[in-house]
Amino acid sequence: MTVPQPDPERIARWTLQLCQVDSTTGQEAALIPLLTGMFRDLGARVLWQTVEGGRRNLLATWGDPKLLFSTHLDTVPPYLPPRREAGRLWGRGTCDAKGILATMMETIRLLLAEGRRDLAFLGVVGEETDSLGARIALDLKRTLPDLLGVINGEPTGNVLATGQRGSAHLCLRCRGRAAHSGTPEEGLNAAFPMFDWISDLRRLPGRVDPVLGPEVWNLGTLKTGRAINVVPDEAETRLFARTVAGSTFVQDVQRLRPEVGEVDVLFERGPEVFPRLEGFPTAPVPFGSDAPTLRNLARSRFVVMTGPGSIRVAHTEDEFLDLAEAVTGARQYLDLTRYLLDRPQGSDYVI
Template sequence: MDVRPVDPLAQPDLVLEALCAVDTTTGQEAALLPVLRPLLEALGARVDVAPFAPGRCNVLATWGEPRILFSTHLDTVPPFIPPRREAGALHGRGACDAKGQIVAQLLAAARLRDRGVAWLGVAGEETDSVGAQQALRDWQDRFPSCRAVINGEPTELQVAAGQRGVRNLRLGCRGRAAHGGSPERGHSAVLDLVDWIGGIRALAPGRHPDLGPEVWNLGVIRGGEAVNIVPDRAEALLNIRTVPGSAFAEAVAALGPAGSEVEVQVDEAPCLFPALPGFPMAPVPFGSDAPVLRALAPTGAVALAGPGSITVAHTADEHLTFTDLGAGADLNLRLALHFLQEHP
C-alpha cells in the first residue's frame, strides 16, 4: 500500500476559500484559529498563539531557527463578504487583503522548511497595528538569525519602494444649542466644521519623489441631535497619508475655528524601503505593519510585496485570481532566496 503524506496546500484555492469563509473583521481575529492552526500544524510548524484581548490574538509558526520571517495580518475591514468563485478568481472579504497573502506566503514557507523559516499573522493592521506592536513585545528575541521580514500586502506583485505615513485626526467643534426656529440665539458647530473642511480642501498637499503625492480622506462627519436644534457639537475624522517633511496636519489645525480641537488618533511615519536588485519596485498608496515588524529582524531588512491589487481591497469587488495567487507564492520564494543569498 502506497501511503504518502497529504499536502495541506495541494489545492491553495480551497485553502484561500476556507480562510475567507471566516469573518475576521478587526477585533475578532481569533475566529480564524480553527482553520489556521490545523493548517500550520499539518505543515509541520511549531505553532504559538498569543492572545492579547478577548477574541484577539497573534499567531507564530516556526520551522527550525528562522532565517526568514514572513508576515501579514489576520484582520479584515468590515463588512464581511462571504467568498465566491468567479472567472478564475476568489471574490470576498480578505481575498487579497490579506488572506491571499497568508496562502501565498505559506506556499513559499513550505518550500523553505528545511532552511529555517517563520510565518507571523498579526491582528489589528487595519486599524492601529496593535498586533504588530504586541508581536514585538512577545517575540522580539525569537529571531536572532533572521535576515529579513517579508510583509504581505496586495502590491500587484511589485516590491514596495516605500509607504506613506498615516496620521488620523479627529476634528472637533463646539457651538451653542438653540431652538431651530431661533438659530440666531445659538451657534452651529456643524457650520463651523463645514467651513473648516472647506478650508482644508483648498490646502496644497505635499509630494515626495519616491512616495508620490500626499492624500487625505474625510472618512466620518457627524454632529447635531435633531433637525430642529442648532447643533452644539460636531466632529470629523480625517485620514492623511503623509510623506517625509509633511506639514499638512499642522496646516489643518491652523485653519480651525475658535474653540476647535484636533486630536491625533494614529501617527505612523512614512517609510522608505531598500532597493532590491532584480525586483520591480513601486511606491504603494497605503500603510502596513512593515515599518513596525522590520524590528523583528536584527538587520532591519524588510520587503513589502504580494499578489492582488489595493484598488479592489476594501471594496465590494475584492478578489484575487488564482493565477496571481501562484505568482505571489513564487515572488515570496524569490524574495526569501534573495535574502538568503541563494538563487531559485
Template sequence: MKDDVVALAAELVGISSLTGNEGPIVELVSKRLIKDGWNVTLQEVSPGRANIWASRAGGGVCFSTHLDTVPPFLPPRKEKGKLFGRGSSDAKGIAAAMLVAADRLVKSGEDRVDLLFVVGEEKGSDGARAANNLSATSRFLINGEPTESKLASGAKGSLRATLRTRGRAAHSAYPHLGQSAIEPLLELLPTLRSVNWPKDATLGDTTVNIGVIHGGSEANIIPEHAEAELMFRLVSDVEEVKSKLVEWVDGRAEIEYGSYIPSQYFHTVEGFETGPVAYTSDIPLLSAWGTPLLFGPGSIHVAHTPDEFVPVDELRASVDVYERLARSLLAE
C-alpha cells in the same frame, strides 16, 4: 499543507475572521502548521484571539501578514479566473501563498524560514503591537499586502485628526439666541484642498480625506457641537503636516490628533518590479522582525469592496515570487 494555493486560499476565505473574531481561523492555521512540523507559538492578544508564530531554525526570513478582515463576511467563489470573497485580496490569498512558499522552502532543505500571522490589522493593529514583543530572530521581514505583485519601494504613512467647533444651543425659532457650531465647520472644510501639503518624489502627494462629519442633535435646535474626522496619508515628517494644519485652522476649530504611522521606504531586490503604495501596513509596528519588504498579489483597489477578488494566475505566480524573494534575501 495543501500545495494548491487557490484551494487553500478559498478555504481561508471561507472562514469568517472579522477583526475581533479571528479565533476560528487562528485555530485552523495553527493546527495545520503543527501537523506539518513547525514550532508554533500562539501569542494571546485578547481572549479568544492570538497571533501565530511558526518557526524552524530562525535567523533568516519571516513571511508575515494578517488573518483578520473588514466586515461583512463574503464567502468564496471562483469565477472567470478570479477568486472572490472577503480577504481574497486582503490578505488571506497572501497568507495562503506564504504558507505554500514556506512549505516549498522547507521541503527543499531551507529551514531559515518563519511565518507570522497577526490579528487586528484592520482595526488598530493590536496583533502587530503584541508580536513585536516576541523574541524574533529573522533578518528580513516580507510583509504581505496587495501590491499588484510589485515589490513596494515605500509606503505613505497616516495621521488621524479630529476638528471640533463649538456653538451655543437655542430654539431654532429664535436663532439669534444661539450660535451654530456646524456653520463655521462647513465654511472651514472646503478650504482644506487649498493647503500646500508636502510632496515626495517617490511617494507622491500628501492626501487628506474628510471621512466622517458629526454635528447637532435635532433639526429644531441650534447645534452647539460639530466635528469632522480627517485621515491624512503622509509622505513627510508628521510635524510638517501638523504645523500646516494648525496654520490653516487658525484658531477656528479645536484639533485632536489620533493614531499615527510614519511613511517608510522599504528594502528592494534587484530583478523584481517595484513601485510605491499609498496605504499603511503593520510594518512600522514590527521593527523587531528584520529589514522590511512589502509584496503581495491582488490590488488594494478592490480590497474592502463587495467584489473583492484576487486573480487566480497572479495568486499562483506569487508563490514562486515569495520563494525567489526569500532565497535572494537568504543569499545576502
C-alpha cells in the same frame, strides 16, 4: 532536475478554507483551529501569542529562522462568503489578505521540500484597525534572535512597495450655542465654522514625495446637530491623512483652527521607505500596513512588502484574487527568499 512549481489548486483550496471562516477584526480567534492544523501539517512548531480577548498572533517556525513571512489574519467587515469562478476567487479576504497567507504557505511548502529550515511565519491580528497584533508581536523578538529580514504580505500586484506614507488621524471639534431654529440669532451654529475650516484645508497646496507620491487626506465622518429645528451647538469631524516626508498637515490643521475649534491628534506615524532590490519591480502604494512595525523584529530592520492582489478591490464587495497572480506571487516569494538568504554567511542586509 525539475524544479517544483507553485500549485494553484493548493493555493485555491487553502484560500477558500481560510475565507470560509469569518475573522473580521475582533473575531480572529475563529481561525485558531484551522491554522493550527494547517501549519502543523507543514511540520511547523506552532506558538499562539495572546493579544487580548481571546485574540492571538500565530508564530510558526522551522529550525532557526533567518527569514520571516508575515501577513494579517483579520479582514474588514462585512463578511462575504468565498466562491470560485474558473481561475478567480471571490469573497472577503481573498486578496486582503488570506489569499496572500495561502500563497506564503505554498511558498514555505516548496522551500521546505528543498531542505530549508531557516523560516518562520507570523500572522497578526488587528491590522485593519489599530495594528495591536503587530505591536504585541515585537515581544517575539527574543524568540527570533537570528532574524535577518521580513517579507510582509499585502496586495501590491506583486511589486515591491517603495515604502508607505505616514498616517495622521485627527478629530476636529467646533463648539457653539444651541437655540431655537426660529431665532438663530440667539445661538451660535457650530457647523458653519467647521465648514469654513474644512474649506480652508481643501485649499492647501498638495505635497508630492518623489518616492511615495502625493500626500492625501480624507474627511471620513462629519457629525453636527441634534434636530432640524435646533441650532447645532457642536460639530465633529474625523480626518485621516496619508502624509509624506516634510509634511505640515497636522500643523496646518492647528494653524487654520477657528476660535471655537479644537484639535485632537489621535494617532500619528511618519512615512517609511523600504529597500529596493535589484531585479525586482517596485512602486509606491497608497495604503498603510504593519511593515514599519514588524521590521523591528529583524536585527537590521530589513523589510520588503509585496503580494498578489489589488488594493483597488480590497475592502470592496467585489474583492477577488486571480490564481495566476497568486502563482506569480509564490514564485516571487521564492526568488526573494533565495536573494535574501543566499548571501555570504554573517552578512546583514542594507536598508
